[in-house]
Amino acid sequence: DVQMTQSPSTLSASVGDRVTITCRARQSISSWLAWYQQKPGKAPKLLIYKASSLESGVPSRFSGSGSGTEFTLTISSLQPDDFATYYCQQYNSYSFTFGQGTKLEIK
């Protein structure tokens, strides 16, 4: 399995802030990485795929970058609806793995 490690585990920020979450893979996964947003009691929602492609309907304040082993999810200006937990997922190999999650909290 390809282990995925996210940092930080928890992030406190304010509305309007620019925030970045990092996801690192133990081995190269090219650009085969997705990002999801999950709110309490809800299923994850796809935000970004292929490291930097924005899913249809997702606000443009979300962006992704990276390749190989290091990836980032950036929210350019936090909105109240963005406080949630974020997960990365690799799909380079057919044993999909997720990062442990980053909880984005209101400061």
Place this chain on the structure above:
Amino acid sequence: QPQLQESGPGLVKPSETLSLTCTVSGGSISRSSYYWGWIRQPPGKGLEWIGSISYSRNTYYNPSLKSRVTISVDTSRNQFSLNLSSVTAADTAVYYCARHLSAAFFDFWGQGTLVTVSS
């Protein structure tokens, strides 16, 4: 856009088999290119992929669960199913079904169903 809905018992006894079904509406489950997977999330923890089945019925399982998992598809009912045998308390989780392309991201998810393993 497809809609997915999980169903099955919310309580399973230790050592028994957990069985869940995902019903897909808004599109044929046998449409080529699409794969159908199961993901779980223990309370307060992260996401774990369990396994997937392709439109051509090829199956792919998480190596850590492979010995206990079976995923099957019933195209006549537009459903796919999960069986997880010999369950323990560690298998208590919200179980999600989801759609993906081959070796790809999950674009549509069910709402999830909580399964508790307890005597």
